[in-house]
Amino acid sequence: MHSLRQLLEDLSREWIHNGLPSREQVIQAAHTVIRNKQHHSLPGLWPVRPRIITATLDDGIGQGIELIEIFSDALGLEVVSLGLMQKPDAILSACHLHVPRYVGLTVLQLDTEDDLMHIGRHLPASIRLVAGGPAFRYDSDLAARCGVHATPVNVAHFIAFMLSEALE
Numbered sequence: 001m002h003s004l005r006q007l008l009e010d011l012s013r014e015w016i017h018n019g020l021p022s023r024e025q026v027i028q029a030a031h032t033v034i035r036n037k038q039h040h041s042l043p044g045l046w047p048v049r050p051r052i053i054t055a056t057l058d059d060g061i062g063q064g065i066e067l068i069e070i071f072s073d074a075l076g077l078e079v080v081s082l083g084l085m086q087k088p089d090a091i092l093s094a095c096h097l098h099v100p101r102y103v104g105l106t107v108l109q110l111d112t113e114d115d116l117m118h119i120g121r122h123l124p125a126s127i128r129l130v131a132g133g134p135a136f137r138y139d140s141d142l143a144a145r146c147g148v149h150a151t152p153v154n155v156a157h158f159i160a161f162m163l164s165e166a167l168e
Contacts, residue, residue: 015156044076120147
């Protein structure tokens with residue numbers, strides 16, 4: 001049996017190289033990883049389970065953030081989902097309440113730059129801001145201006161980023 005890290009590395013590498021399968025197949029893969037983790041009592045990637053707060057700034061559907069939440073669970077993170085269309089102050093308040101290691105956001109449009117910048121400037125230094133969505137393809141400097149630490153282009157890149165954050 002492979003380690004949790006190896007299962008996730010293989011999955012991420014395959015999807016980065018060959019492209020993502022259908023949404024249903026991505027969700028099924030996450031549930032398979034979670035079942036294997038539970039069935040084989042695979043240890044987590046971190047000695048203490050880190051917390052991630054997830055939300056969307058301007059996405060009322062949330063398909064991307066849902067995949068991030070499912071794979072965050074598979075990776076062993078504790079997920080605190082704030083939901084869709086959250087205001088910056090609600091996200092920052094949740095950070096003070098839940099003290100996460102990560103904040104994961106979806107940003108669709110460039111007109112949310114002020115909100116994203118507000119979050120980036122007011123997050124405690126110990127929290128890593130991870131954000132994805134089309135806005136980062138439209139403006140290659142958006143992440144740097146707003147204090148975003150990582151901008152994975154899809155769930156495969158999110159998995160790879162989180163694996164790089166986890167201890168070996």
